[in-house]
Every structure is written in C-alpha cells, then in structure tokens.
Amino acid sequence: MGTYFHSVNLDEEKCRGCTNCIKRCPTEAIRVRKSKARIINERCIDCGECIRVCPYHAKKAISDPFDIVNTFKYKVVIPAPSLYGQFKAVYSRNHILTALKIIGFDEVYEVAKAAEIVSSATRKLMKKSDVKKPLISSACPAVVKLIQVRYPSLIENIVKLESPMEVAAKVAKMEIAESKNIAPEDIGVFFITPCAAKVTSVKARYENGSSFVDGVISIKDVYLKILSSLGKVRNIEDLEQAGFEGIRWANSGGESLALETEKFLAVDGIHNVITILEEVENDRLEDVEFIEALSCVGGCLGGPLTVENVYVAKTRLKKHLDAAKAKGSDVHEDEKEYSGDFALTGNVECKPVMKLDIDLAKAMKKLETLELINKELPGLDCGACGAPSCRALAEDIVRGNANETDCIFKLREKVRQLAVQMMELEAKMPPVLDKGIG
Amino acid sequence: MGLSNVLKLHFDIPANDFVSAGEASSSVKKTLSQLGIAPQVIKKSAIAMYEAEINAVIHANGGTADIEIDQDKVIIKIQDEGPGIPDLDLAMQEGFSTAPDTVRQMGFGAGMGLPNMKRYADELKINTEVGRGTTVIIRVNFA
Ligand SMILES: Nc1ncnc2c1ncn2[C@@H]1O[C@H](COP(=O)(O)OP(=O)(O)O)[C@@H](O)[C@H]1O
Ligand code: SF4
Numbered sequence: 001m002g003t004y005f006h007s008v009n010l011d012e013e014k015c016r017g018c019t020n021c022i023k024r025c026p027t028e029a030i031r032v033r034k035s036k037a038r039i040i041n042e043r044c045i046d047c048g049e050c051i052r053v054c055p056y057h058a059k060k061a062i063s064d065p066f067d068i069v070n071t072f073k074y075k076v077v078i079p080a081p082s083l084y085g086q087f088k089a090v091y092s093r094n095h096i097l098t099a100l101k102i103i104g105f106d107e108v109y110e111v112a113k114a115a116e117i118v119s120s121a122t123r124k125l126m127k128k129s130d131v132k133k134p135l136i137s138s139a140c141p142a143v144v145k146l147i148q149v150r151y152p153s154l155i156e157n158i159v160k161l162e163s164p165m166e167v168a169a170k171v172a173k174m175e176i177a178e179s180k181n182i183a184p185e186d187i188g189v190f191f192i193t194p195c196a197a198k199v200t201s202v203k204a205r206y207e208n209g210s211s212f213v214d215g216v217i218s219i220k221d222v223y224l225k226i227l228s229s230l231g232k233v234r235n236i237e238d239l240e241q242a243g244f245e246g247i248r249w250a251n252s253g254g255e256s257l258a259l260e261t262e263k264f265l266a267v268d269g270i271h272n273v274i275t276i277l278e279e280v281e282n283d284r285l286e287d288v289e290f291i292e293a294l295s296c297v298g299g300c301l302g303g304p305l306t307v308e309n310v311y312v313a314k315t316r317l318k319k320h321l322d323a324a325k326a327k328g329s330d331v332h333e334d335e336k337e338y339s340g341d342f343a344l345t346g347n348v349e350c351k352p353v354m355k356l357d358i359d360l361a362k363a364m365k366k367l368e369t370l371e372l373i374n375k376e377l378p379g380l381d382c383g384a385c386g387a388p389s390c391r392a393l394a395e396d397i398v399r400g401n402a403n404e405t406d407c408i409f410k411l412r413e414k415v416r417q418l419a420v421q422m423m424e425l426e427a428k429m430p431p432v433l434d435k436g437i438g
Numbered sequence: 439m440g441l442s443n444v445l446k447l448h449f450d451i452p453a454n455d456f457v458s459a460g461e462a463s464s465s466v467k468k469t470l471s472q473l474g475i476a477p478q479v480i481k482k483s484a485i486a487m488y489e490a491e492i493n494a495v496i497h498a499n500g501g502t503a504d505i506e507i508d509q510d511k512v513i514i515k516i517q518d519e520g521p522g523i524p525d526l527d528l529a530m531q532e533g534f535s536t537a538p539d540t541v542r543q544m545g546f547g548a549g550m551g552l553p554n555m556k557r558y559a560d561e562l563k564i565n566t567e568v569g570r571g572t573t574v575i576i577r578v579n580f581a
C-alpha cells in the first residue's frame with residue numbers, strides 16, 4: 001500500500017499551533033508538536049473539519065491545478081451538482097455548463113446525471129432480500145472512511161456501488177471514446193470537487209483499482225475562471241442532461257428522496273453522522289432501511305472547498321431544481337439500461353487504526369498501562385499537551401509518541417518535587433563546614 | 439505492579455440519565471477496538487452491554503458495570519440495586535415491557551432488551567431478587 005495518501009494537509013508557515021483543530025477532528029488524528037499541527041495520516045478521513053475551524057487558514061486540501069487539463073487531448077469536465085449553487089441564480093444551469101466549455105473543456109458530463117444512474121441501481125439493491133439493512137450510502141468518501149476506521153462492523157451495510165463521480169467518469173469516457181472515435185487514453189476526465197474527500201477517493205482507491213477520473217480540481221480554484229466566463233457566454237448551449245433528482249443530490253436528503261421509500265434517514269455534519277452510526281451499531285434505529293450520511297453540514301453544498309455559504313447555495317440550487325422540475329423528466333425510465341455495471345469491484349476494508357498492538361496480549365498490557373496513566377492525568381482535556389484529550393495523551397504515551405511531562409500539570413508536579421529535593425539538598429552542609437552546635 | 443492477563447474496567451451507571459445512557463458501552467466498544475478485537479464481536483458485546491446498561495438506567499435507578507477482558511473473551515457484569523424482576527421468563531419475552539409511557543416516548547422500552555442480550559451474548563446469566571436488585575452477566579467469546 002505504501003504511504004497513505006490523504007488530501008488534507010498543513011501549511012506549516014500559517015500554523016501557529018493554537019490547538020483549535022485538535023478537538024474538532026472526529027478521529028483524533030491531529031496532534032500539535034513543536035508548535036505545529038501534525039496529522040496522523042492513516043487516521044485522517046479528509047472530512048475537512050480542521051479546514052473549517054482553523055482561524056489562520058493553515059489547513060489546506062491538495063487537489064490538482066487547473067493546468068492538468070492540458071495534459072490531455074480531449075478534455076471532459078464532470079461538475080459536481082454542488083457547483084450549481086455557487087453562482088447567482090440568474091445564470092441557468094446551461095449557462096454555467098457553457099461557461100465550463102469556455103474555460104477550456106471540450107465536453108461536459110454532469111455528475112448529477114450519473115447520480116440518477118446510481119439512484120436507479122440503489123433502488124434495485126433495496127428490493128433485494130439479501131442485503132444488510134439499513135443500507136448506508138457510499139456517496140460521501142469521508143463517511144465511508146469513517147466507517148472503515150471507527151465503525152468496521154457497519155462495513156457490510158455500505159452500498160457497494162461506485163459514487164456518481166466515478167460513474168460519470170466511466171460513462172463519459174466510454175461514450176465519448178465510442179461516439180467520437182477517440183482513444184480512451186487521450187480523453188482526460190476532470191471532476192470539479194466541493195471537497196478534499198473526493199480528491200482522496202480518486203488518488204487513493206486502494207482496493208478498488210484505478211479511477212476513471214484523471215484530475216480533481218477544487219471549486220475554489222476554478223471559481224473565478226468560471227465567474228468571468230459566465231459574462232462571455234454568447235450562445236447558451238443545451239448541455240443539461242440531469243433532471244432534478246440528480247441535481248438534488250447536492251442537498252442533504254437528495255439521494256434518499258430518489259429512492260421511493262419513506263424509510264430513510266438523512267444525516268449531515270460529521271459529528272451528527274457519528275451519533276447516528278452509534279445508534280445503528282447499537283441496533284437502535286427502527287424502520288430505517290437507508291441511511292444517507294454526509295460529512296458536511298448541509299451536504300455537498302457545504303463542502304470545505306466550495307465558495308458560497310451553504311445556506312445561500314441552497315437557495316440558489318432551489319432555483320435550478322425548480323427549473324429542472326418544470327422541464328419534466330425523472331420518470332425512472334432507464335431503470336434497466338444501466339443495471340449491474342457500477343458495483344464496487346473491491347472490498348471496503350476494515351482499517352483498524354485504533355489498534356494498540358497486533359498482538360492481543362501486548363495490546364492488553366498497553367491498554368492497562370494507558371488506563372493507569374489516564375487516571376493520573378488531570379482530566380481537564382485542556383489540549384496544552386497537543387493531544388485532544390487526556391486519554392489521547394495517555395494513548396500517545398503508550399504508543400511511545402509522547403511523555404507524561406508533556407502534560408503541563410504533570411510537569412509542574414515534577415518541578416515542584418524537584419524544588420523540594422533541591423531545598424533538602426541545599427539544607428545539607430558538607431560535614432567539614434558544618435558549624436552546628438555540637 | 440505486575441501486569442495481569444485480565445483487563446478490568448469499571449463504570450458507574452447514573453440513574454435516570456437518558457442523555458449519557460450508553461456511555462459505558464461506548465467506552466467498552468472503544469477499548470475493544472483498541473485491542474483489535476474483530477468488528478462483529480465488538481458489535482455483539484456492544485449491543486448486549488448497551489441493553490443491560492439502559493435497563494439499569496430506566497428500570498433500576500442506575501448501577502455499575504464491571505468488565506473483564508482476557509485473551510479469549512469479555513465478561514460484562516451490570517449490577518443494580520433496583521426493584522428486581524418478579525417473573526424473569528415473562529421479562530425475557532420479546533415485546534414485554536413495564537416501561538412507563540414517558541420512557542417509551544424517548545424511544546426506550548420496546549421490550550427487546552433482554553431478548554437481544556440473549557441473542558448476542560454467548561452466555562447470559564441473570565440473578566435477580568425482588569426488592570434487592572439485578573445482576574446481569576454477559577459473556578462474549580472472541581473466537
Ligand atoms: N435491571 C432491571 N431491573 C428491574 N427490572 C428490569 C431490569 N431489566 C429488565 N427489567 C424488566 O424486564 C422488562 C423487559 O426488559 P427489556 O427486554 O430490556 O425491555 P424494556 O427495557 O424495553 O422494557 C422490563 O420492562 C422490566 O420490567
Ligand atoms: S480532515 Fe478531518 S479527519 Fe483529517 S485531520 Fe482534519 S479534521 Fe481530522
């Protein structure tokens with residue numbers, strides 16, 4: 001597997017080691033060391049919480065620069081539906097899609113269209129009797145990673161279908177190769193992403209083979225380019241393919257509403273997702289057959305690499321939804337056409353990064369020591385040691401990555417003890433100088 | 439201190455605290471995953487313990503949880519000094535519950551707790567005495 005890639009990274013120069021981020025991280029992946037935040041790579045799920053919370057904007061997501069499109073002869077853009085919420089509602093969807101062509105793409109294929117294909121496949125899956133319910137959507141890669149890391153017993157509940165992005169890339173590449181007679185390797189497919197998690201899901205697919213996406217560009221990075229091109233559009237081309245059901249995926253609840261069932265639960269925001277996954281793990285959810293869990297508050301419209309405020313974006317998306325609704329469509333007519341093609345090929349693996357040792361006996365000893373250390377710590381979870389909680393510090397100590405004196409209270413205790421010892425020593429005179437009354 | 443080969447954990451289960459109810463089982467779940475125990479085993483232990491913990495909260499004014507983990511199993515002992523269970527066979531039946539409406543409105547009291555414990559535990563022992571309290575012992579094997 002080699003080194004573990006994830007998109008969210010630190011800008012060393014901007015980071016002041018303020019510890020604001022360490023407590024917000026849902027997997028306790030951040031530590032502050034030598035006044036700089038460090039991300040424990042294999043724990044990071046790329047949720048982007050730390051990007052949002054950092055007051056110095058020192059957390060960034062690695063994505064591809066726009067220039068990457070020039071490395072391919074035929075350039076195809078696949079915009080996430082959340083892109084539509086970034087611009088003023090006076091610009092129609094076709095207007096935005098045409099602007100994408102102006103900035104340098106030969107063709108556009110909406111991820112929202114692929115979302116409809118995934119919805120269709122999911123509807124079929126729901127009807128099968130041998131699937132583990134509640135099914136949990138695999139659309140948000142941060143949530144999938146969270147499950148792999150923290151809720152491995154729920155892996156079998158994950159919908160084993162490719163994400164709309166991956167489906168869009170695959171379909172676009174195949175269709176264009178055939179209709180335009182272009183060699184697939186000459187076709188570059190570029191995803192416009194609202195988040196870091198999607199970048200990682202392309203760059204590090206591990207067990208699922210390589211991606212059909214050739215580059216991932218953040219909404220932030222192309223925003224100005226698109227904005228200035230919106231004014232340059234002369235002839236608005238008819239490029240829309242998706243109906244409102246596909247576009248609605250940008251909203252929390254959008255994926256669920258396409259499933260023709262009432263028995264769904266839509267949750268957004270990674271900390272809320274955790275609460276719900278706990279409930280599922282405790283077998284506490286009744287009458288829920290499908291769970292749509294999105295890492296970002298408000299769904300992908302609230303993605304960390306978007307530009308517009310999530311609530312403003314929501315209002316704007318509503319206009320696009322209404323327009324698509326007015327146009328009709330969405331009768332699920334191509335239910336058969338796409339069947340079976342988009343199953344995830346590999347397994348979603350359990351990534352037990354919380355494990356203290358591969359050997360159970362050793363892990364038990366470490367855990368026992370961890371508990372003992374934890375008991376001695378003040379329990380204030382102040383974060384001054386650079387760990388998100390006292391228990392996390394205890395864990396770091398057991399793993400050999402920290403010392404007890406990293407705790408300022410422990411350090412003070414030690415200093416006080418030393419001071420007492422020094423006083424005692426100081427009071428002792430060498431016998432030759434001792435003028436004591438004797 | 440010599441390190442033994444049994445890991446012991448202790449939790450107090452507060453009375454009538456519906457918000458923090460389930461914290462002890464959450465914590466045990468975390469412990470088991472730090473030990474690298476198989477996900478399905480963790481799930482079985484967590485559900486069984488969660489139900490016993492909730493019962494102590496809603497039926498018995500809280501209690502204590504004592505966990506013992508060794509190389510091949512986890513033993514979960516939930517103890518309370520509540521009213522006890524007068525007819526255990528009846529209580530074990532699916533859907534049987536004496537939980538008041540208020541508790542039910544909060545989503546508890548479906549009468550599935552004891553049956554679920556039976557289902558997920560590899561061994562379930564219940565000692566109960568009316569007026570004195572209840573002790574539930576759940577064993578889940580690692581292999
Ligand atoms: N610790 C306990 N103390 C007293 N009564 C209990 C206890 N645990 C269970 N019971 C009794 O057994 C019944 C069934 O328990 P359970 O199957 O967990 O269902 P529920 O908790 O939903 O009522 C309870 O309604 C209660 O009358
Ligand atoms: S992206 Fe999320 S998981 Fe990764 S370090 Fe930041 S807060 Fe933690």
Ligand code: SF4
Binds near residue numbers: 046300302
């Ligand atoms: S909710 Fe959407 S934008 Fe946010 S991390 Fe998940 S896929 Fe990305």
Ligand SMILES: [Mg+2]
Binds near residue numbers: 492550552
């Ligand atoms: Mg119960």
